[in-house]
Amino acid sequence: MNIGIKIFYAAISVVVATVYGLTLGGIVRKMYARVHGRYGPPVWQLFLDIIKNHGKRVGISHGIMYYLGPVFRLAGGLGTYLFIPVIYGSVVFSNFSVAGDLLLVMYFIFFGQLGMALGAGEGGHPYSPIGIARGLAQMTTFEVPFSLAVIAVAIQYQTLNITTIVAAQQGSFLNWTLFTNPFAVIAAMISLLGMNMHSPFSIVLAPQEIPIGPPIEMNSSFLATLQTNRGLFTAAKLVLFMNLFFGGATNIFIMIAKTFLIYLSSVIVGASFPRFRPEQSMRFFLKWPTIIGIISIVFIAYF
Protein backbone atom coordinates (compact mmCIF):
# COMPACT_ATOMS: atom_id res chain seq x y z
CA MET A 1 0.00 0.00 0.00
CA ASN A 2 1.06 3.57 -0.67
CA ILE A 3 2.88 4.89 2.40
CA GLY A 4 0.99 8.20 2.18
CA ILE A 5 -2.38 6.46 2.50
CA LYS A 6 -1.01 4.35 5.33
CA ILE A 7 0.11 7.45 7.26
CA PHE A 8 -3.32 9.03 6.62
CA TYR A 9 -5.05 5.94 8.00
CA ALA A 10 -2.71 5.86 11.01
CA ALA A 11 -3.55 9.51 11.72
CA ILE A 12 -7.28 8.70 11.69
CA SER A 13 -6.60 5.75 13.97
CA VAL A 14 -4.61 7.90 16.44
CA VAL A 15 -7.32 10.57 16.61
CA VAL A 16 -10.03 7.95 17.17
CA ALA A 17 -7.97 6.29 19.92
CA THR A 18 -7.24 9.59 21.67
CA VAL A 19 -10.88 10.68 21.62
CA TYR A 20 -11.94 7.22 22.78
CA GLY A 21 -9.34 7.13 25.58
CA LEU A 22 -10.34 10.58 26.85
CA THR A 23 -14.06 9.78 26.71
CA LEU A 24 -13.37 6.57 28.59
CA GLY A 25 -11.49 8.63 31.18
CA GLY A 26 -14.53 10.91 31.52
CA ILE A 27 -16.91 7.96 31.93
CA VAL A 28 -14.63 6.43 34.56
CA ARG A 29 -14.53 9.72 36.51
CA LYS A 30 -18.30 9.76 36.42
CA MET A 31 -18.39 6.17 37.72
CA TYR A 32 -16.01 7.00 40.58
CA ALA A 33 -18.21 9.98 41.42
CA ARG A 34 -21.32 7.77 41.55
CA VAL A 35 -19.47 5.42 43.90
CA HIS A 36 -18.71 8.41 46.13
CA GLY A 37 -22.36 9.49 45.95
CA ARG A 38 -21.60 12.55 43.79
CA TYR A 39 -22.79 13.62 40.34
CA GLY A 40 -19.26 14.01 39.08
CA PRO A 41 -17.84 16.12 36.24
CA PRO A 42 -19.37 15.99 32.75
CA VAL A 43 -18.05 13.21 30.51
CA TRP A 44 -16.37 15.77 28.20
CA GLN A 45 -14.56 17.51 31.09
CA LEU A 46 -11.14 16.13 30.04
CA PHE A 47 -11.48 17.74 26.60
CA LEU A 48 -12.30 21.09 28.19
CA ASP A 49 -9.30 20.76 30.51
CA ILE A 50 -6.98 20.09 27.57
CA ILE A 51 -8.32 23.04 25.55
CA LYS A 52 -8.06 25.30 28.58
CA ASN A 53 -4.47 24.27 29.24
CA HIS A 54 -3.54 24.90 25.61
CA GLY A 55 -5.28 28.26 25.86
CA LYS A 56 -3.16 29.49 28.78
CA ARG A 57 -1.36 32.72 27.96
CA VAL A 58 1.83 31.94 29.86
CA GLY A 59 3.87 28.75 30.09
CA ILE A 60 6.99 28.56 32.23
CA SER A 61 9.79 26.36 30.92
CA HIS A 62 12.80 25.06 32.84
CA GLY A 63 15.10 24.08 29.97
CA ILE A 64 15.44 21.83 26.95
CA MET A 65 14.84 18.50 28.71
CA TYR A 66 11.74 20.01 30.29
CA TYR A 67 10.41 20.69 26.79
CA LEU A 68 11.34 17.20 25.65
CA GLY A 69 9.76 15.39 28.64
CA PRO A 70 6.11 15.67 27.47
CA VAL A 71 7.27 15.11 23.88
CA PHE A 72 8.95 11.81 24.87
CA ARG A 73 5.88 10.84 26.84
CA LEU A 74 3.64 11.47 23.84
CA ALA A 75 6.14 9.64 21.61
CA GLY A 76 5.91 6.68 24.02
CA GLY A 77 2.11 6.68 23.77
CA LEU A 78 2.17 7.07 19.99
CA GLY A 79 4.85 4.39 19.61
CA THR A 80 2.89 1.94 21.74
CA TYR A 81 -0.29 2.59 19.80
CA LEU A 82 1.11 2.69 16.27
CA PHE A 83 2.57 -0.83 16.39
CA ILE A 84 -0.60 -2.52 17.61
CA PRO A 85 -3.29 -3.68 15.17
CA VAL A 86 -6.47 -2.18 16.64
CA ILE A 87 -9.07 -4.03 14.59
CA TYR A 88 -8.23 -7.41 13.10
CA GLY A 89 -8.63 -7.38 9.33
CA SER A 90 -9.36 -3.63 9.08
CA VAL A 91 -7.21 -1.62 6.67
CA VAL A 92 -7.70 1.73 8.42
CA PHE A 93 -7.06 0.45 11.95
CA SER A 94 -4.19 -1.94 11.30
CA ASN A 95 -1.62 0.84 11.99
CA PHE A 96 2.00 -0.16 11.33
CA SER A 97 1.65 -3.53 13.01
CA VAL A 98 3.58 -5.29 10.24
CA ALA A 99 6.69 -3.29 11.10
CA GLY A 100 7.02 -4.09 14.80
CA ASP A 101 6.29 -6.84 17.27
CA LEU A 102 5.39 -7.24 20.92
CA LEU A 103 8.90 -6.52 22.22
CA LEU A 104 8.93 -3.13 20.48
CA VAL A 105 5.55 -2.29 22.01
CA MET A 106 6.80 -3.26 25.48
CA TYR A 107 9.85 -1.08 24.95
CA PHE A 108 7.65 1.86 24.03
CA ILE A 109 5.54 1.38 27.18
CA PHE A 110 8.70 1.96 29.23
CA PHE A 111 10.19 4.62 26.95
CA GLY A 112 7.61 7.30 27.73
CA GLN A 113 8.16 6.96 31.48
CA LEU A 114 11.91 7.35 31.14
CA GLY A 115 11.56 10.42 28.93
CA MET A 116 9.12 11.92 31.38
CA ALA A 117 11.58 11.20 34.23
CA LEU A 118 14.30 13.22 32.50
CA GLY A 119 11.93 16.09 31.71
CA ALA A 120 10.25 16.30 35.10
CA GLY A 121 13.63 16.08 36.85
CA GLU A 122 14.71 19.35 35.22
CA GLY A 123 11.69 21.11 36.72
CA GLY A 124 13.72 21.19 39.93
CA HIS A 125 10.83 20.56 42.29
CA PRO A 126 11.79 18.08 45.04
CA TYR A 127 8.48 16.20 44.78
CA SER A 128 8.90 15.28 41.13
CA PRO A 129 12.00 13.05 41.64
CA ILE A 130 10.15 11.35 44.53
CA GLY A 131 7.20 10.68 42.24
CA ILE A 132 9.51 9.47 39.49
CA ALA A 133 11.41 7.16 41.83
CA ARG A 134 8.13 5.65 42.98
CA GLY A 135 6.77 5.47 39.44
CA LEU A 136 9.82 3.78 37.94
CA ALA A 137 10.18 1.36 40.87
CA GLN A 138 6.52 0.36 40.64
CA MET A 139 6.78 0.13 36.87
CA THR A 140 9.79 -2.17 37.07
CA THR A 141 7.91 -4.49 39.41
CA PHE A 142 4.66 -4.72 37.45
CA GLU A 143 6.66 -5.30 34.28
CA VAL A 144 7.82 -8.60 35.81
CA PRO A 145 4.42 -10.42 35.82
CA PHE A 146 3.51 -8.72 32.53
CA SER A 147 6.76 -9.92 30.88
CA LEU A 148 6.20 -13.44 32.22
CA ALA A 149 2.68 -13.42 30.76
CA VAL A 150 4.03 -12.18 27.43
CA ILE A 151 6.67 -14.94 27.44
CA ALA A 152 3.92 -17.49 28.10
CA VAL A 153 1.89 -16.09 25.20
CA ALA A 154 4.97 -16.14 22.96
CA ILE A 155 5.64 -19.80 23.84
CA GLN A 156 1.99 -20.65 23.26
CA TYR A 157 1.71 -19.09 19.79
CA GLN A 158 5.40 -19.46 18.83
CA THR A 159 5.49 -15.81 17.68
CA LEU A 160 5.83 -12.25 18.92
CA ASN A 161 3.82 -10.77 16.05
CA ILE A 162 0.60 -9.35 17.49
CA THR A 163 -1.45 -9.80 14.31
CA THR A 164 -0.54 -13.52 14.24
CA ILE A 165 -1.46 -13.86 17.92
CA VAL A 166 -4.87 -12.29 17.22
CA ALA A 167 -5.34 -14.51 14.15
CA ALA A 168 -4.66 -17.61 16.24
CA GLN A 169 -7.47 -16.67 18.63
CA GLN A 170 -10.19 -16.29 15.98
CA GLY A 171 -13.04 -18.77 15.46
CA SER A 172 -14.60 -19.33 18.86
CA PHE A 173 -14.28 -17.51 22.16
CA LEU A 174 -12.82 -20.73 23.53
CA ASN A 175 -9.73 -19.98 21.42
CA TRP A 176 -9.00 -16.82 23.41
CA THR A 177 -5.86 -16.84 25.52
CA LEU A 178 -8.20 -16.28 28.47
CA PHE A 179 -9.34 -19.90 28.10
CA THR A 180 -6.26 -21.52 26.57
CA ASN A 181 -3.76 -19.98 28.98
CA PRO A 182 -5.67 -18.58 32.01
CA PHE A 183 -2.66 -18.16 34.33
CA ALA A 184 -0.94 -15.76 31.93
CA VAL A 185 -4.13 -13.68 31.71
CA ILE A 186 -4.47 -13.50 35.50
CA ALA A 187 -0.85 -12.36 35.88
CA ALA A 188 -1.23 -9.78 33.12
CA MET A 189 -4.55 -8.45 34.40
CA ILE A 190 -3.02 -7.88 37.84
CA SER A 191 -0.13 -6.01 36.26
CA LEU A 192 -2.71 -3.96 34.31
CA LEU A 193 -3.97 -2.64 37.66
CA GLY A 194 -0.52 -1.16 38.24
CA MET A 195 -0.24 0.05 34.65
CA ASN A 196 -3.51 1.99 34.84
CA MET A 197 -2.35 3.54 38.13
CA HIS A 198 -5.75 3.34 39.76
CA SER A 199 -5.94 2.67 43.47
CA PRO A 200 -4.38 0.60 45.15
CA PHE A 201 -1.41 1.45 42.91
CA SER A 202 -2.02 5.18 42.60
CA ILE A 203 0.83 6.27 44.87
CA VAL A 204 2.77 7.64 41.87
CA LEU A 205 0.30 10.45 41.25
CA ALA A 206 -0.80 10.89 44.86
CA PRO A 207 -2.15 14.44 45.08
CA GLN A 208 -2.10 14.55 48.86
CA GLU A 209 1.31 13.16 49.80
CA ILE A 210 3.49 14.26 46.89
CA PRO A 211 1.37 16.91 45.16
CA ILE A 212 0.57 15.15 41.85
CA GLY A 213 4.07 13.58 41.63
CA PRO A 214 6.15 13.76 38.42
CA PRO A 215 4.13 16.42 36.54
CA ILE A 216 4.11 18.84 39.48
CA GLU A 217 5.97 21.58 37.57
CA MET A 218 4.26 20.88 34.24
CA ASN A 219 1.94 23.69 33.23
CA SER A 220 -0.05 25.03 30.28
CA SER A 221 0.66 23.23 27.00
CA PHE A 222 3.16 20.84 28.61
CA LEU A 223 0.43 19.52 30.86
CA ALA A 224 -2.08 19.46 28.00
CA THR A 225 0.33 17.26 26.02
CA LEU A 226 0.61 14.88 28.97
CA GLN A 227 -3.18 14.77 29.32
CA THR A 228 -3.62 14.02 25.62
CA ASN A 229 -1.08 11.24 25.96
CA ARG A 230 -2.93 9.80 28.92
CA GLY A 231 -6.00 9.27 26.73
CA LEU A 232 -4.02 7.76 23.89
CA PHE A 233 -1.85 5.59 26.14
CA THR A 234 -4.86 4.20 28.01
CA ALA A 235 -6.49 3.24 24.72
CA ALA A 236 -3.22 1.67 23.48
CA LYS A 237 -2.75 -0.46 26.61
CA LEU A 238 -6.34 -1.67 26.57
CA VAL A 239 -6.18 -2.55 22.87
CA LEU A 240 -2.91 -4.43 23.48
CA PHE A 241 -4.49 -6.47 26.28
CA MET A 242 -7.56 -7.15 24.16
CA ASN A 243 -5.36 -8.41 21.33
CA LEU A 244 -3.14 -10.59 23.47
CA PHE A 245 -5.67 -12.15 25.81
CA PHE A 246 -9.25 -11.55 24.70
CA GLY A 247 -9.24 -12.51 21.04
CA GLY A 248 -8.86 -9.06 19.47
CA ALA A 249 -11.74 -7.34 17.70
CA THR A 250 -13.16 -7.63 14.21
CA ASN A 251 -15.06 -4.32 14.28
CA ILE A 252 -14.98 -1.10 16.25
CA PHE A 253 -18.02 -1.91 18.41
CA ILE A 254 -16.49 -5.15 19.68
CA MET A 255 -13.26 -3.24 20.30
CA ILE A 256 -15.10 -0.61 22.39
CA ALA A 257 -17.08 -3.24 24.33
CA LYS A 258 -14.04 -5.39 25.12
CA THR A 259 -11.67 -2.54 26.05
CA PHE A 260 -14.36 -0.95 28.22
CA LEU A 261 -14.83 -4.20 30.14
CA ILE A 262 -11.07 -4.64 30.54
CA TYR A 263 -10.82 -1.11 31.91
CA LEU A 264 -13.81 -1.73 34.15
CA SER A 265 -11.83 -4.40 36.03
CA SER A 266 -9.27 -1.76 37.04
CA VAL A 267 -12.03 0.67 38.00
CA ILE A 268 -13.86 -1.86 40.18
CA VAL A 269 -10.65 -2.66 42.03
CA GLY A 270 -9.76 1.03 42.21
CA ALA A 271 -13.12 2.04 43.66
CA SER A 272 -13.06 -0.74 46.25
CA PHE A 273 -9.58 -0.67 47.72
CA PRO A 274 -7.45 1.96 49.47
CA ARG A 275 -4.01 2.94 48.31
CA PHE A 276 -0.85 0.87 48.84
CA ARG A 277 2.37 2.42 50.03
CA PRO A 278 5.20 2.11 47.46
CA GLU A 279 6.99 -0.75 49.22
CA GLN A 280 3.69 -2.61 49.70
CA SER A 281 2.81 -2.36 46.02
CA MET A 282 6.29 -3.51 44.97
CA ARG A 283 6.21 -6.46 47.33
CA PHE A 284 2.74 -7.33 46.04
CA PHE A 285 3.78 -7.41 42.39
CA LEU A 286 6.90 -9.44 43.07
CA LYS A 287 4.95 -12.02 45.06
CA TRP A 288 1.63 -13.44 43.77
CA PRO A 289 1.44 -12.13 40.20
CA THR A 290 5.05 -13.20 39.61
CA ILE A 291 4.36 -16.69 40.93
CA ILE A 292 1.24 -16.94 38.75
CA GLY A 293 3.32 -15.71 35.79
CA ILE A 294 5.92 -18.44 36.35
CA ILE A 295 3.14 -21.04 36.70
CA SER A 296 1.69 -19.84 33.38
CA ILE A 297 5.01 -20.45 31.60
CA VAL A 298 5.41 -23.91 33.17
CA PHE A 299 1.76 -24.67 32.35
CA ILE A 300 2.06 -23.71 28.70
CA ALA A 301 5.50 -25.25 28.15
CA TYR A 302 4.89 -28.66 29.75
CA PHE A 303 1.13 -29.33 29.74
Place this chain on the structure above:
Amino acid sequence: MEKKDINEIEKKMKLANEGLPEKERILFSDVRPSTVGPLNKHLEQFVNWVRARSLWLLAFGTGCGAMELRPLMTSRFDMSRFGIAPRPTPRQASVFVIGGYASIKTIKRIVRSYEQMQGPKFVLALGSCTINGGMYYDSYNTINRLDYYIPVDVYIAGCMPRPEALIAGFNRLKEKIQAGECDGMNKYVENFDWYKKNQKQIIKDWNMPDYNW
Protein backbone atom coordinates in the same frame (compact mmCIF):
# COMPACT_ATOMS: atom_id res chain seq x y z
CA MET B 1 21.79 58.08 23.54
CA GLU B 2 25.03 57.13 25.21
CA LYS B 3 25.88 53.60 26.13
CA LYS B 4 25.94 54.48 29.81
CA ASP B 5 22.33 55.71 29.65
CA ILE B 6 21.20 52.55 27.85
CA ASN B 7 22.79 50.48 30.61
CA GLU B 8 20.97 52.61 33.18
CA ILE B 9 17.61 52.02 31.45
CA GLU B 10 18.31 48.30 31.13
CA LYS B 11 19.11 48.21 34.81
CA LYS B 12 15.77 49.87 35.59
CA MET B 13 13.95 47.31 33.47
CA LYS B 14 15.39 44.50 35.59
CA LEU B 15 14.22 43.60 39.07
CA ALA B 16 16.62 44.45 41.86
CA ASN B 17 15.90 41.35 43.98
CA GLU B 18 17.32 43.25 46.94
CA GLY B 19 15.77 40.92 49.50
CA LEU B 20 18.09 38.12 48.43
CA PRO B 21 21.69 37.79 49.61
CA GLU B 22 24.20 39.00 46.99
CA LYS B 23 25.52 35.52 46.11
CA GLU B 24 22.02 34.05 45.64
CA ARG B 25 20.77 36.69 43.21
CA ILE B 26 22.29 34.89 40.26
CA LEU B 27 20.11 31.85 41.00
CA PHE B 28 16.86 33.76 40.43
CA SER B 29 15.37 35.43 37.40
CA ASP B 30 15.43 39.23 37.44
CA VAL B 31 13.12 39.71 34.44
CA ARG B 32 10.06 41.87 34.94
CA PRO B 33 6.73 40.21 34.11
CA SER B 34 5.06 41.53 30.98
CA THR B 35 1.45 41.80 29.87
CA VAL B 36 0.10 39.21 27.44
CA GLY B 37 -2.79 40.25 25.23
CA PRO B 38 -5.81 38.10 24.40
CA LEU B 39 -6.05 35.93 21.27
CA ASN B 40 -8.09 37.10 18.29
CA LYS B 41 -11.71 37.90 19.05
CA HIS B 42 -13.59 34.68 18.26
CA LEU B 43 -10.85 32.35 19.49
CA GLU B 44 -10.64 34.27 22.76
CA GLN B 45 -14.42 34.05 23.17
CA PHE B 46 -14.26 30.29 22.68
CA VAL B 47 -11.30 29.85 25.05
CA ASN B 48 -13.04 32.03 27.66
CA TRP B 49 -16.08 29.76 27.39
CA VAL B 50 -13.82 26.77 28.04
CA ARG B 51 -11.92 28.52 30.86
CA ALA B 52 -15.19 29.16 32.66
CA ARG B 53 -16.00 25.46 32.49
CA SER B 54 -12.62 24.16 33.62
CA LEU B 55 -11.68 25.96 36.82
CA TRP B 56 -8.81 24.35 38.68
CA LEU B 57 -8.51 25.80 42.11
CA LEU B 58 -5.35 25.92 44.11
CA ALA B 59 -6.07 23.69 47.08
CA PHE B 60 -4.07 25.72 49.62
CA GLY B 61 -5.96 26.54 52.79
CA THR B 62 -4.88 30.11 53.56
CA GLY B 63 -7.22 30.73 56.47
CA CYS B 64 -10.22 29.43 58.37
CA GLY B 65 -12.35 29.68 55.18
CA ALA B 66 -10.50 26.66 53.81
CA MET B 67 -12.84 24.69 56.06
CA GLU B 68 -15.70 25.50 53.69
CA LEU B 69 -13.84 24.02 50.73
CA ARG B 70 -14.03 20.49 52.13
CA PRO B 71 -17.82 20.08 51.97
CA LEU B 72 -17.65 21.80 48.59
CA MET B 73 -15.27 19.13 47.27
CA THR B 74 -17.07 16.13 48.72
CA SER B 75 -20.43 14.47 48.10
CA ARG B 76 -22.80 17.00 49.60
CA PHE B 77 -22.02 20.01 47.41
CA ASP B 78 -19.78 18.30 44.81
CA MET B 79 -18.09 21.13 42.93
CA SER B 80 -16.78 18.77 40.24
CA ARG B 81 -20.18 18.86 38.50
CA PHE B 82 -19.45 22.54 37.69
CA GLY B 83 -16.06 21.65 36.21
CA ILE B 84 -14.19 22.81 39.31
CA ALA B 85 -11.37 20.56 40.46
CA PRO B 86 -8.72 20.95 43.18
CA ARG B 87 -5.14 21.08 42.02
CA PRO B 88 -2.25 20.67 44.46
CA THR B 89 0.29 22.88 42.67
CA PRO B 90 0.12 26.57 41.69
CA ARG B 91 1.65 25.79 38.28
CA GLN B 92 -1.51 24.02 37.17
CA ALA B 93 -4.18 25.96 39.05
CA SER B 94 -6.18 28.84 37.59
CA VAL B 95 -8.30 29.96 40.56
CA PHE B 96 -6.86 30.98 43.90
CA VAL B 97 -9.42 30.91 46.72
CA ILE B 98 -8.19 33.07 49.59
CA GLY B 99 -9.83 31.43 52.58
CA GLY B 100 -10.59 34.30 54.92
CA TYR B 101 -8.12 36.36 56.97
CA ALA B 102 -4.58 36.57 55.65
CA SER B 103 -1.92 37.02 58.29
CA ILE B 104 1.29 38.75 57.27
CA LYS B 105 3.07 35.42 57.30
CA THR B 106 0.41 33.98 54.98
CA ILE B 107 0.25 36.92 52.57
CA LYS B 108 3.90 36.25 51.75
CA ARG B 109 2.98 32.70 50.71
CA ILE B 110 -0.12 33.98 48.90
CA VAL B 111 2.01 36.36 46.83
CA ARG B 112 4.52 33.62 46.03
CA SER B 113 1.81 31.17 44.99
CA TYR B 114 -0.14 33.77 43.03
CA GLU B 115 2.92 34.76 41.04
CA GLN B 116 3.73 31.12 40.25
CA MET B 117 0.30 30.51 38.77
CA GLN B 118 0.18 30.62 34.98
CA GLY B 119 -2.10 33.28 33.50
CA PRO B 120 -4.93 33.90 33.01
CA LYS B 121 -5.45 33.46 36.74
CA PHE B 122 -8.38 34.39 38.90
CA VAL B 123 -8.71 35.21 42.59
CA LEU B 124 -11.80 34.52 44.65
CA ALA B 125 -11.70 36.20 48.05
CA LEU B 126 -13.72 34.44 50.67
CA GLY B 127 -15.13 36.03 53.79
CA SER B 128 -15.37 39.53 55.22
CA CYS B 129 -11.74 39.49 56.38
CA THR B 130 -10.52 39.83 52.82
CA ILE B 131 -12.77 42.84 52.19
CA ASN B 132 -12.11 45.07 55.19
CA GLY B 133 -10.41 42.92 57.78
CA GLY B 134 -13.66 41.64 59.29
CA MET B 135 -13.33 40.78 62.95
CA TYR B 136 -9.55 41.18 62.65
CA TYR B 137 -9.83 44.78 61.40
CA ASP B 138 -7.52 46.08 64.15
CA SER B 139 -5.24 43.08 64.44
CA TYR B 140 -1.50 43.79 64.37
CA ASN B 141 -0.66 40.87 62.12
CA THR B 142 -3.43 40.50 59.53
CA ILE B 143 -4.03 42.56 56.41
CA ASN B 144 -7.32 44.40 55.97
CA ARG B 145 -7.85 44.70 52.22
CA LEU B 146 -6.67 41.90 49.98
CA ASP B 147 -6.80 43.84 46.72
CA TYR B 148 -3.97 46.10 47.88
CA TYR B 149 -1.70 43.08 47.49
CA ILE B 150 -3.09 40.97 44.63
CA PRO B 151 -5.92 41.72 42.17
CA VAL B 152 -9.21 40.14 43.23
CA ASP B 153 -11.95 39.13 40.78
CA VAL B 154 -14.85 38.15 43.03
CA TYR B 155 -15.50 38.77 46.73
CA ILE B 156 -17.81 36.56 48.78
CA ALA B 157 -18.96 38.40 51.90
CA GLY B 158 -19.85 36.67 55.13
CA CYS B 159 -18.29 35.12 58.18
CA MET B 160 -18.24 32.28 57.32
CA PRO B 161 -19.91 32.12 53.89
CA ARG B 162 -21.46 28.69 53.45
CA PRO B 163 -20.60 26.41 50.53
CA GLU B 164 -23.75 27.63 48.74
CA ALA B 165 -22.33 31.15 48.86
CA LEU B 166 -19.06 29.83 47.44
CA ILE B 167 -20.93 28.15 44.59
CA ALA B 168 -22.71 31.47 43.91
CA GLY B 169 -19.30 33.14 43.91
CA PHE B 170 -17.96 30.59 41.45
CA ASN B 171 -20.96 31.18 39.19
CA ARG B 172 -20.33 34.94 39.27
CA LEU B 173 -16.68 34.26 38.44
CA LYS B 174 -17.74 32.07 35.51
CA GLU B 175 -19.98 34.84 34.15
CA LYS B 176 -17.15 37.33 34.41
CA ILE B 177 -14.65 34.99 32.76
CA GLN B 178 -17.04 34.29 29.92
CA ALA B 179 -17.60 38.00 29.40
CA GLY B 180 -13.80 38.46 29.28
CA GLU B 181 -13.80 40.75 32.32
CA CYS B 182 -11.27 38.86 34.43
CA ASP B 183 -7.88 40.25 33.52
CA GLY B 184 -6.20 40.21 36.92
CA MET B 185 -3.00 38.81 35.46
CA ASN B 186 -2.41 41.87 33.26
CA LYS B 187 -3.70 44.23 35.93
CA TYR B 188 -1.05 42.89 38.30
CA VAL B 189 1.68 43.42 35.73
CA GLU B 190 0.52 46.92 34.76
CA ASN B 191 0.45 48.07 38.41
CA PHE B 192 3.41 45.89 39.37
CA ASP B 193 5.35 48.60 41.24
CA TRP B 194 2.30 49.67 43.24
CA TYR B 195 1.52 46.10 44.31
CA LYS B 196 5.16 45.46 45.22
CA LYS B 197 5.30 48.66 47.27
CA ASN B 198 2.21 47.60 49.23
CA GLN B 199 3.51 44.08 49.72
CA LYS B 200 6.92 45.21 50.90
CA GLN B 201 5.35 47.66 53.29
CA ILE B 202 3.89 44.87 55.39
CA ILE B 203 6.20 41.92 54.65
CA LYS B 204 9.25 42.91 56.64
CA ASP B 205 11.37 39.79 56.08
CA TRP B 206 11.33 39.96 52.28
CA ASN B 207 13.78 37.13 51.50
CA MET B 208 12.48 36.14 48.08
CA PRO B 209 12.92 37.44 44.55
CA ASP B 210 10.79 40.43 43.55
CA TYR B 211 8.79 38.27 41.14
CA ASN B 212 8.50 34.53 41.70
CA TRP B 213 8.69 33.20 38.16
